[in-house]
Amino acid sequence: MSVPRPAAVIVLAAGEGTRMKSQTPKVLHELCGRALVDHMLAAARDLGPERLIVVIGHALERVGGHLAATSPDARAVVQREQRGTGHAVRIALEEVGTISGTVLVTYGDTPLMRPQTLAELLERHQADGNAVTVLTAEVPDPTGYGRIIRDEAGAVLEIVEEKDASPEQRAIREMNSGIYAFDGELLADAVKRVSTDNAQGEEYLTDVLGILRGDGHRVGACVADDFVEVEGVNNRVQLAAARKVLNQRLLEAHMRAGVTVVDPDSTWVDVSVRIAPDTVIHPGTQLHGETVIEAGAEIGPASTLTDTRVGEGAIVRNAVCDSAEIGPEANVGPYAYLRPGTVLGRKSKAGTFVEMKNTKVGERSKVPHLSYAGDATIGDDVNIGASTVFVNYDGINKHHTTVRDGAFVGCDTMLVAPVTVNDGAYTAAGSTIIEDVPPGAIGVARARQRNIEKWVVRRRAGTKSAAAAERALAERAQQEREQ
DSSP, X not given: OXXXXXXXXXXXXXXXXXXXXXXXXXXXXXXXXXXXXXXXXXHHHTTOOSOEEEEEBTBHXXXXXXXXXXXXXXXXXXXXXXXXXXXXXXXXXXHHOOOOSEEEEEETTOTTOOHHHXXXXXXXXXXXXXXXXXXXXXXXXXXXXXXXXXXXXXXXXXXXXXXXXXXXXXXXXXXXEEEEEEEHHHXXXXXXXXXXXSTTOOOOTTHXXXXXXXXXXXXXXXXXXXXXXXOOOOSHHHHHHHHHHHHHHHHXXXXXXXXXXXXXXXXXXXXXXXXXXXXXXXXXXXXXXTOEEOTTOEEOSSOEEESOEEOTTOEEOSEEEESOEEOTTOEEOSSEEXXXXXXXXXXXXXXXXXXXXXXXXXXXXXXXXXXXXXXXXXXXXXXXXXXXXXXXXXXXXXXXXXXXXXXXXXXXOEEESSEXXXXXXXXXXXXXXXXXXXXXXXXXXXXXOOOOXXXXXXXXXXXXXXXXXXXXXXXXXXXXXXX
């Protein structure tokens, strides 16, 4: 049977989430690079709904702004007073009107829900001809969830919230996920008749099941294969647990697609990361945002890449890379920091304790160690000596430095921008270069050395240095006398 396309998916995301104890609205807390509500919206989109509706209320401007920026295909409906899930659905239908067809109602805080589980719910709903089908799960500890009450034949009678449940009902382990497939027209009528006669004085969507059953309609259930999918996130402990589950899912998918993950327990990836086969990910690696790793690359250990592209066969070790582009067969680290705008060419190198920002490095060029390159263009086949600094900031403006093809920059060179080291030119070690160096020339800009004899003995008397100097001077004097 083909999966029926829902007429609408309504995502309930208006709650405050006080147990998160956070200034951030609950549904905007992130795991694996995506907000909680966005995980559910992504799962819903896989079903191809005709309408995507999100009910928002708490932190209206922040949540609404987020949806406008990330989900322009979703219509936001405002629930200004949070008076229960039934009230939220009623508000949504009053604004958009009665929806003919299947309406899927979900929560915005269940990030582990798989699209295939929602598809199974829709299939069961259609196959059984139900007015409503509730997604349920058998859980080890149902505390906090509504319980599924069935008759002797196994049919669903009602859902009882924990606050309203008797001790016998609380012992039931089949819980309500909060996710339902409804006949849209029957839902629009029944939700208007939901009572507030309960411990919280709220309109429970769960009461719609009893109303529809009382009207003589079929009420069914679809049991999820994995109870973890239906667990909501209500506090930071549950958020961390959900992040771990989702991360393991993502890593498993990558490994089955041909990626070697040496230690999944210490490796973290976002949902938007793309990794090609035959890549090796070493322990302690984090891949965030829109990071792309091409085939044969080797990442880690202890590396964090955000919105970074790594070319085929490149190696990145003990590095932090943010919005950088690392070319094929390039080598980064250990202990390198590539900041936004860094582009490394094929077979180039950004080595130990190297920081780069807004810098383009040509093919086969090397910045091996202890250097900073900012706002620079480095050509092909260039060597940048240790402790070189591209001095790009004058306190007000940033300036650009160019080092052209085949140039050689000596150790401890200060390149004071704007300046150009032309093709095949050299700079002498210890130079401060403030003028362009012509092609093939060597730029030398350092003071002549002057040694002041016995300065330490006179000015640092009593120190270990002075004592060592006195011994050496005495030995030298003795050798001169013997000659």
